[in-house]
Amino acid sequence: MNPLMGEFIGTALLVLLGNGVVANVLLKNTKGHNSGLIVVAFGWAMAVFVGVFSVAAISGAHLNPAVSVALAVAGKFPWDKVPGYVAAQMLGGMAGAGLMWLIYRKHYETTDCADTKLATFxxxxxxxxxxxxxxxxxxxxxxxVFAILSMVAPKMSLGAIDALPVALLVLGIGVSLGGTTGYAMSPARDLAPRIMHAILPIPGKRDSDWGYAWVPVVGSLIGGALAALAFTLPL
Structure with a gap:
């Protein structure tokens, strides 16, 4: 499989399962309604596990523009491949969000709160x-990103590790740091589904909060780049 297709499929799986657990917890009349942050954090960890495990051997399973940019900053991934990877990740994120909506579309009809509907994307x-x-x-x-770079050293390729450590890392970040902003950490996880929220025919939806949309994009790219710079500093 082409690496770009691997990034597309891996990111689509990640967002489908990750946003899927949020929808399961937040939307009305689901089996997991109101099951809480721990379920969301665990679900996102498993989403990362599935995405990374599925395509690590194909593309390295970046599945995140912040990771691709960070690897390039660290000199471990060619800059000329970054645009293609980012495009595949963003399209994959949009596809995953669209599939999630398709599965839960009846529950969007029974959920009254527009903010809740946005939060599933x-x-x-x-x-x-x-x-x-x-x-x-x-x-x-x-x-x-710093932890990922540490895991994959010295080869600096996500395909060099198993998926479980990355999943556990995301679980730890979710339960420890997820209470403030929801720990997006990726434009493909946040901006791509936000675009789908804007264009899908979701009943009773609100605006897609474009005034906030730049925060997870800029924050994740800065955080990833700083981690790469810190990791490559000479001792």
Whole structure:
């Protein structure tokens, strides 16, 4: 399989299962309604496990523009491949979000809260303070990328490790740092589904909160780049 197709499929699986657990917890009349943050964090960890395990041997399973950019900053991934990877990841995120909506479409009809519907697609802050929210995303993504780079050293390729350590890493970040902004840590996980929220015929939806949308994008890219720079600093 072409690596770009691998990134597309891996990211689609990640978002389908990750946003799927959020929909299961938040939307009305689901089997998992109101089961809480721990279920969401565990579900996202399993989503990462499935995505990474499925395509690690094909594309390296970046599944995140922040990871692709960070690897390029670290000199371990060619810059000329970054645009293709990012495009595949974004399209995969959109496809995964679309499939999630298709599965839960009847539950969107029975859910009254427009904010809840938006939350099944993308993140939002518990307390809206854009500078603080940005810092939260930078720190969470720094932890994610720095730990990933440490796991895969010295080859610096995600395909060099099993998927489970990355899943456990995401679980740890979720339960520890996920209470402020929802720990997006990836434009493909946040911006791509947010675009789908804007264009899908979701009954009773609100705007897609474009005033906040830049925070998880900029924060994840900064956090990933800082992690790469920190990892490559000479001792």
């Amino acid at each position: 993308c993140t939002g802050p518990a307390i809206r303070s854009l500078p603080g929210n940005l810092v939260s995303e930078i720190v969470a993504t720094f932890v994610l």
